[in-house]
Amino acid sequence: MTGWTADRIPDQRGRVAVVTGANSGLGLITATELARRGARVVLAVRDTAAGEEAARRIGGDVEVRELDLARLDSVRAFAAKLAADHPAIDLLVNNAGAVLLGPRRTSADGFELQLATNVLGHFALTGLLLDNLAAARAARVVSLSSITHKTAHLDFDDLMFERGYRGSTAYGRSKLAATVFGVELDRRLRAAGSPVTSVLAHPGMTRTNLTPRAWEHLGRWGRVISWFGLLVTQPVERGALPQLRAATDPDVRGGQFFGPAGLGEMRGRVTEARLSREAADPAVGRRLWAAAEELTGVRYL
Template identity: 65%
Template sequence: MSQMSHWTAKDIPDQRGRLAVVTGANSGLGLVTATELARHGAKVVLAVRNTDSGEQAAASIRAVAPVAELEVRKLDLASLASVREFAEKLTADVGGIDLLVNNAGLVILDSRRETSDGFELHMGTNMLGHFALTGHLLGALDRGDAPRVVNLSSIVHKSVTVDLDDLMSDRDFDGSRAYRRSKLATTAFGLELDRRLRAAGSPVIGVVAHPGMTRTNLTPRAFEHRGAVARAVARVAAVLTTQSVDQGTLPQLYAATAQGVRGGQFFGPAARGERRGHVAEVRPSEQAGDPAFGSRLWTAAEALTGVSYL
């Protein structure tokens, strides 16, 4: 594990002149990411499902960065039609995109639900929606300046494997497991993306990051289906074992902005178990990092989304 010398948001290079797109930028890790990018001069597109919430997030960013260049645009990752519409409109309006942060995520439902396209909701939102989005935006990214795509993983991707014959968890749905599988798939997608970018000679690089155990707005949702006592115990444990959102956002900010970042790198917290701490380069699970699995997952994602781009 290679630690990045206690890197903080103060070390973010000047982002003036860069256009960044951050999905799920209205709260949690996405809001901190958008705030820091804007604070350091980037123009930031807040890609959010609820534009009212997005406008509130933009107002909170302007409160700490009054000259921030921000734009709120509607994006529902659980709808391939919404993804396509978002990408087509944005591509028509901008010359190029310098940074895409695939941050948005949905976590741990107590019952199986599906996207508008019939995908299991975790896999469809967290991985397939971002797969389609990245594909639709790749032309604009190619025109960017030192362009990067950052995929947000999770430490929990290391606790599961994915069966490509049951990618939608039809046979054995469990909310927690479905979320973890979606994050394994997201990690594998990010690493396979960079392999294909390199093979194609693209200027875009693909990088992956995870926040460790971080107290985000998603954390309470993980306990909603438990009893009152279990929820209380879990929340106390979360406070004692997790880190702040600001600290947890550093790996993806490093991946998005730090000088010298190479395609295919994976960043997370440095402390034991990667739960918290300073930014370090970390390793994916064996399956997530396996090029053969990444290639098979890519083929499946192309077939499911109808998006082919590398």
């Protein structure tokens, strides 16, 4: 299989990169490749013990910091300390995500947990670090989407999915919202004349530790589904390539969206992916942005 590979990542020495959810899966691979090319990598993780173990595996110039994206107080504390320690941040990879296909759960702030983790936490984090990103040369924010965004629809009258909850539908909505955020961020950065670039990526169907966890509520049948998933998914090393390209390719433009080139964008070499009509709609972007500002209390651009 040909195409863009991690060997094409340019020298990252002198750059500060923040990767959320970096202790496993896509985040671990992303952090590893960035550190291998010389970046100072901040592993933003909920479980610092797991983060320290990941840092030992990665080697290089790596630091571990606690961040729980489902708690706005944690996001604010993390951002304040990071901003003070790193006046210029070159890269923010909003990678961390929750896949919860069982009963509805809420965050400490009362938000549906998948929306809180996958969207609202990253929205707030990006805003709180925007000045530091703008202080760097050619900084980027990478937002993680999913092929599930293509069949999802945002219900602004029930963003927290309090009516007729289904975990898989809520996950798709959260990834659509994350995609809308990345696209709207690009629009607003351009309009403001900001030097920061917003880029998006999705991993297709990739084997990560989230997959079996998502189905564990089904017991034995969940394990069967997880094993079946091994047949149709690609290794995490390949799944991380779209976000690595979005993060490091010097020719990337703001608003570009990368994913696998194969059937249904499930696997294969890295190429430009297609946004759903709803994800690309500026009216949806404005509406989501206003809702996120109201819910998080973080206002920017």
